[in-house]
Amino acid sequence: MRMDEGKAICAALGISQWEAAFGCELLEGELNDRPEEAGNLAAFMATLFAGLAPRLATAVVSISGLDLSDVKPEHGHQIQDLVLDGFEKGYEDLVRRKGLRLGRNEE
Secondary structure (H helix, E strand, O other): HHHHHHHHHHHHHHHHHHHHHHHHHOOOOOOOOHHHHHHHHHHHHHHHHOOHHHHHHHHHOOEEEEEEHHOOOOOHHHHHHHHHHHHHHHHHHHHHHEEEEEOOOOO
């Protein structure tokens, strides 16, 4: 498939190319029998990653003593772990606050 064909298909479906890529990856894993949940997570991930590349480049340049040549592919796994830690903490807090709003004390 050519890129323009992929873009046209995504446009017809009303999704981004990020959503399509993440959706495919998710449906190949544990969400293969839960397409609606995979779609929701793919949309979340597409929002998360859209525009992230230039923001990361800006962040690297803004760190004194660091430049883009210092960033290596193998660092991606360490950063992925940091992102997952923040994700888990953020959503654990969301669940806690949701429980408090609904009158459940889940501490």
